[in-house]
Amino acid sequence: MTAADQREEAGLKISVPDDLLAGYPATAYFWGRVAGNGEVNHDSLTVATNDEGAATTISEIVGSEIDHEQKTREYAHNTDITKTEDEYTVEVTSENLFGMSGALGLPVDGRGNYRFGAFADYRRDLLRGILEGCGTICFKSSSGTVGVSFVHDDADLLELVQQLIDDCPVDAPYGDLSATSSGGYWFGVDDDVAADFGMWLYENTGETGLFAPSRRRKMVQSLDQATDVDFDRSQFEA
Numbered sequence: 001m002t003a004a005d006q007r008e009e010a011g012l013k014i015s016v017p018d019d020l021l022a023g024y025p026a027t028a029y030f031w032g033r034v035a036g037n038g039e040v041n042h043d044s045l046t047v048a049t050n051d052e053g054a055a056t057t058i059s060e061i062v063g064s065e066i067d068h069e070q071k072t073r074e075y076a077h078n079t080d081i082t083k084t085e086d087e088y089t090v091e092v093t094s095e096n097l098f099g100m101s102g103a104l105g106l107p108v109d110g111r112g113n114y115r116f117g118a119f120a121d122y123r124r125d126l127l128r129g130i131l132e133g134c135g136t137i138c139f140k141s142s143s144g145t146v147g148v149s150f151v152h153d154d155a156d157l158l159e160l161v162q163q164l165i166d167d168c169p170v171d172a173p174y175g176d177l178s179a180t181s182s183g184g185y186w187f188g189v190d191d192d193v194a195a196d197f198g199m200w201l202y203e204n205t206g207e208t209g210l211f212a213p214s215r216r217r218k219m220v221q222s223l224d225q226a227t228d229v230d231f232d233r234s235q236f237e238a
Helices: 003-009 025-037 052-062 117-134 155-166 191-202 213-225
Strands: 044-049 066-075 078-093 135-140 145-152 185-188
Touching: 025 044, 025 052, 025 117, 044 052, 052 066, 052 078, 052 213, 117 135, 117 145, 117 155, 117 191, 135 213, 145 155, 145 191, 145 213, 155 185, 191 213
Parallel strands: none
Antiparallel strands: 044 078, 066 078, 135 145, 145 185
16 A cells, blocks of 8 residues: 555545645645755755655645655765665656746745745644754663754754744753764754654644654654653554
């Protein structure tokens, strides 16, 4: 059964917005994915993911087809070892971006100009999209806690993420931006609040379908393993 069939069976149909720049949960999630790991050009944008369910969601939001291929990559620490992964790409071309009314006016311009004011009421969906695009979720066995962090080449985007976290209803302190070995930047949510932050990001997502199933499973697995974390599993099921 394909991801699309599973979504239909579960009754998860995305409400396609008329305006990609207007404030909707779906548009907030979509632009979060674009900012997190999308590629924006003058006449097109693409979003790639290895999660078929997320690709299906993104394709429904923008009304584009999914391009599926398998990519083989070398491990960073041992180039003699490779791994093959599925990659699903959704592209929005100039025909979709520029209609009779003129230029769409992308809220992401050349990876440095973010205009996300329209999504202020949907920051949870926006943050979830960004996390799934450029973040990590893990269980830290050394401390028995959930780990949530964001990694990106653009420090401006990560500073925006920190502002979004400041405005969320969950008290979620985080560390300062640090440089990565590859030349980018990262920061992590404090271990003692990462579980609460993760639960807030993913609770009741079954009602909207705006999530990557593999990432939500990773969150639930990490919560299961974490010490002294009590959560309602039904909020993560659909």
